[in-house]
Amino acid sequence: MDAADPGFRERVEALVAQIPRGRVMTYGQIAALCGSPRAARIVGGIAHFGNPELPWQRVVKKNGALAEGYPGGIPGHQAALEADGVSFDSSGRVNMRERLWHLDH
DNA sequence: TACGTGACTTTGG
DNA sequence: CCCAAAGCCACGT
Secondary structure (H helix, E strand, C coil), X not given: CCCCCCHHHHHHHHHHCCCCCCCEEEHHHHHHHCCCCCCXXXXXXXXXXXXXXXXXXXXXXXXXXXXXXXXXXXXXXXXXXXXXXXXXXXXXXXXXXXXXXXXXX
């Protein structure tokens, strides 16, 4: 059959794969771009059981905080983002105004 | 078909 | 500033 039904999960994975190095996106933003601004939790669920080769580390919370469910916890997520060249403040949050990436630019 | 779950978001105290 | 509770949608069983 035609693969014209990517589904929500496929869209999220495709979008995450397009996040450039050194940039981050929020769960809600990704969900909104996929057609459901309230499905931020679903994005997290996909991250936990989706394609492990995708840069899920570049997906953070809306306030710039990191994902508590990431392998290794907050420190693990922070270390992964630092490897991408992302810096953090003393609160362990990403500077969203500098690092938040959006398509319409 | 229906229920439960979750790497979130928002509001209130 | 910190803590707590409810709402929300897609996916698996």
